[in-house]
Amino acid sequence: MAAGGKGDHAVGLIKEIDVLERIKAMQQALARTPHLVRLGRLFSETVLLQVDEAEYYLHFDKGELVAIEPGPSRKIAWCFAIRTDAAALRAYWTARPTPGFHDLFGLVKIDRARIDGDILCLVKNLRFFKEFLSLGREEVPA
Amino acid sequence: MSIEPITGRYATVEIEGRAQRIYFEEAGSGRPVLCLHTAGADTRQWRHLMNDAAVTRDHRLIAFDMPWHGKSLPPQGFEREEYLLTTETYIATVLAVCEALGLERPILAGCSMGGRIALQLAALHPERFAGFIAIEASDFQPAWYDIDWFDRPDAHGGQMGAALVSANISPYAPDAERWNTLWMFMASGPGVFRGDLSFYTRDDSLIGRLARIDTSQTPVHLLVGAYDLTCTPEDAERTAAAIHGATCTVMDELGHFPMSEHPEGFRPFFIDALARMTAGKEVAA
Numbered sequence: 001m002a003a004g005g006k007g008d009h010a011v012g013l014i015k016e017i018d019v020l021e022r023i024k025a026m027q028q029a030l031a032r033t034p035h036l037v038r039l040g041r042l043f044s045e046t047v048l049l050q051v052d053e054a055e056y057y058l059h060f061d062k063g064e065l066v067a068i069e070p071g072p073s074r075k076i077a078w079c080f081a082i083r084t085d086a087a088a089l090r091a092y093w094t095a096r097p098t099p100g101f102h103d104l105f106g107l108v109k110i111d112r113a114r115i116d117g118d119i120l121c122l123v124k125n126l127r128f129f130k131e132f133l134s135l136g137r138e139e140v141p142a
Numbered sequence: 143m144s145i146e147p148i149t150g151r152y153a154t155v156e157i158e159g160r161a162q163r164i165y166f167e168e169a170g171s172g173r174p175v176l177c178l179h180t181a182g183a184d185t186r187q188w189r190h191l192m193n194d195a196a197v198t199r200d201h202r203l204i205a206f207d208m209p210w211h212g213k214s215l216p217p218q219g220f221e222r223e224e225y226l227l228t229t230e231t232y233i234a235t236v237l238a239v240c241e242a243l244g245l246e247r248p249i250l251a252g253c254s255m256g257g258r259i260a261l262q263l264a265a266l267h268p269e270r271f272a273g274f275i276a277i278e279a280s281d282f283q284p285a286w287y288d289i290d291w292f293d294r295p296d297a298h299g300g301q302m303g304a305a306l307v308s309a310n311i312s313p314y315a316p317d318a319e320r321w322n323t324l325w326m327f328m329a330s331g332p333g334v335f336r337g338d339l340s341f342y343t344r345d346d347s348l349i350g351r352l353a354r355i356d357t358s359q360t361p362v363h364l365l366v367g368a369y370d371l372t373c374t375p376e377d378a379e380r381t382a383a384a385i386h387g388a389t390c391t392v393m394d395e396l397g398h399f400p401m402s403e404h405p406e407g408f409r410p411f412f413i414d415a416l417a418r419m420t421a422g423k424e425v426a427a
Contacts, residue, residue, distance in 0.1 A: 102312070
């Protein structure tokens, strides 16, 4: 996982994004998506999203994202962490990402993300978490 | 109202000394094409091609659910067994179905683990087939996940399996077909996806057999989606390069389940592959 890895040519033209603002928008989108909240009804965990050096602690409670706590912090316990870089995340959030950037595990496979911690916690809630993460994705143009 | 031309029946065949009740579907007439589904799924993956008149006007497509999958029951006594598919059992199953259905040298089209076994059959039993279309198929794929995730008493293996394999579906896939594709994984029997993956991710015996495939007698064409994380274009191209005379096409906007996730996008590639299944006849690349 490092800037300059596979696929940078695919993401170079994508405009800068404010990750925190994007997560807040995803929080609101989640609240408007009842089927997703239902899928996450047993998910009450804290997830660390690390984008380059920036840390965001996402506190979920019964499928709702109840708080977004910017880091850094050495005190906040988390269940699992997704560590990636801003260019990769921008590519992931495009409407139709290029191969590898189209999925969380794709980012891992092309060495643009790493998952740390209790991966089984993620896998048990994989559909919920992947659909939450894709709430930041841009719409496919009509 | 519409009624599809696909018909389904059952055949009980003996495989490695055990009776297996196999569900199979067919549509069309002409050259027989036996279609093999992926791990954790069933014949429904092939329904679009079986309903495609451009394919079925001169091809008889037959697809069957592997034992433990779809509408094929597991064998008697399954409740005390750990299902683990092997290369030997898979080969015996395909050959037994060919024999039971009286298929004379069908074209064999398989996807993912079905593509893997198609290449095994190309190496070991080429005389039984007219050609091989290996979709999302490669010599060997070690797991980039823990296959035990998909068979746990404390979680729904089908839900987890579907969420995992969604990583292999192209963003170009229509939503309805993306979810129809995932439904099969969600509905798969407990431990079945894991048992298929045991074959797919642990048996590397094909690597040493690729060189013996004779494409002058039985053509081999590989198809691979650019969005396939499990069998990447690099994996398929490496495999094709190890088979003298094999051809390979990368499908830019498709993933690991092309005939199911994006049937419209896949059909021209499949029709082209069928046209290549004529031994000794030059086909434009």
